[in-house]
Amino acid sequence: MTDISGWKDKILFTPGPLTTSKTVKTAMLRDLGSRDFEFIKIIKDIRVKLLEAGQVEGKGYEAIIMQGSGTFSIEAVLSSAIPPDGINFIIINGAYGKRIAKICDILKIKTLIYECPENTTPDLKEIDSVLKKNNDITTVSVIHCETTTGIINPIKEIGEIVSKYKKTYFVDAMSSFGAVPADLDECRIDFLVSSANKCIEGVPGFGFILAKKQSLLKTKGMARTLTLDIYDQWEGLEKNGQFRFTPPTHSLIAFHQALMELEQEGGVESRGARYKLNYQTLIAGMRKMGFKEYLTPEDQGYIITSFRYPLNSNFNFENFYEKLNKLDYVIYPGKVSNADCFRIGNIGRIFPTDVKALLAAIHNVLDEMEVSLL
Ligand SMILES: Cc1ncc(COP(=O)(O)O)c(C=O)c1O
Known part of the structure; x- marks a missing residue:
């Protein structure tokens, strides 16, 4: 038998999979049948709690859980909700916006792209003007927290414009949902996607x-795939509470526990407040050491922060990463396309004390690498 008594978790300062609580991990030590009454009750509960987290319980919204990572749910929405002759207007300021465009290319969905620099939020007047000029646009897609940099896009303001032109509005809120409060109805969102292993602090296995509901009903019969058909998936869950195909039972049980822990923490606002504290602790410490953020503070969200590589010839990211990893701190490589950066996530079951411990480790590693920033 494997002896797990000596196992020690590393602390993940990443945008997911991320550090989870011991109770969330322990919840997975159960085998439940996917058609078991208890499991069906768990699924029902999860769906209600997700609507609560999006502030739309009882307001004409539905929660659909989809097997796979978050991208599967994005692909599910794009391939189910955009009509064959539709046009997806994609607002891009990072790698995840580009991914939506790539999915559309593969699905042969026509797109119209508005790309702005990765360190700026999109210009609302430009969005309005594109929609005014292109009446054949059916859908508008945007990322809420573009995890490439950590920038937060103004989904409510964009939603007002999208609704003025009566288009379908899709938001990828993968790394923000559960920690950046948003009333989906107020933001005029038709479809929002996130996943288990982000701010709700569950383990990977599914997205949602x-x-x-009105927009969902219109997708009936429109899906390009069997497995990612959001209408059929919803109908199955509604009919008998079950999944059409094998669900990730253990990660769903863990997620149920994670949602209860979100409630115990005080809900989305309180979780956001803890992450904000993590973020403030992080940037204060990093700035003190001489690191510079990629974004200006006005655009920077509290989910994840991109830091520029220090201008010191002794600095080598792989080496830096490995040394921190050996000390049990996992940070994240950069994704910004035109600058050398690395990222540190503020989300997951981590607290300011963990961030302070990471900062001390970074200080020691820099000393060891003979990298002076000041
Ligand atoms: C904004 C955003 N969209 C999409 C994804 C992709 O999610 P997954 O890797 O679970 O497919 C991520 C992952 O971090 C993300 O941050």
């Missing part, structure tokens, strides 16, 4: 879609 929060859909305005």
Whole structure:
């Protein structure tokens, strides 16, 4: 038998999979049948709690859980909710916006792209003007927290414009949902996607879609795939509470526990407040050591922060990463396309004390590498 008594978790300062609580991990030590009454009750509970987290319980929205990572749920929405002759207007300021465009290319969905620099939020006037000029646009897609940099896009303001032109509005809120409060109805969102292993602090295994029911009903019969059909998936869950195909039972049980822990923490606002504290602790410490953030503070969200590589010839990211990893701190490589950066996530079951411990480790590693920033 494997002896797990000596196992020690590393602390993940990543955007997911991320550090989870011991109770969330322990919840997975159960085998439940996917058609078991208890499991069906768990699924029902999860779906209600997700709507609560999006502030739309009882407001004409539905929660659909989809097997796979978050991208599967994004692909599910794009391939189910955009009509064959539709046009997806994609607002891009990072790698995840580009991924939506790539999925559309593969699905042969026509797109219209508005790309702005990765360190700026999109210009609302430009969005309005594109929608005014292109009446054949059916859908508008945007990322909420573009995890490439950590920038937060103004989904409510964009939603007002999208609704003025009566288009379908899709938001990828993968790394923000559960920690950056947003009332989906107020933001005029038709479809929002996030996943288990982000701010709700569950383990990987599935994503979920929060859909305005009216918009969801229109997707009937439109899906390009069997497995990612959001209408059929929803109908199955509604009919008998079950999944059409094998669900990740253990990660769903863990997620149920994670949602209860979100409630115990005080809900989305309180979770956001803890992450904000993590973020403030992080940037204060990093700035003190001489690191510079990629974004200006006005655009920087509290989910994840991109730091520029220090201008010191002794600095080598792989080496830096490995040394921190040996000390049990996992940070994240950069994704910004035009600058050398690395990222540190503020989300997951981590607290300011963990961030302070990471900062001390970074200080020691820099000393060891003979990298002076000041
Ligand atoms: C904004 C955003 N979209 C999509 C994804 C992709 O999610 P997954 O890796 O679970 O497919 C991520 C992952 O971090 C993300 O941050």
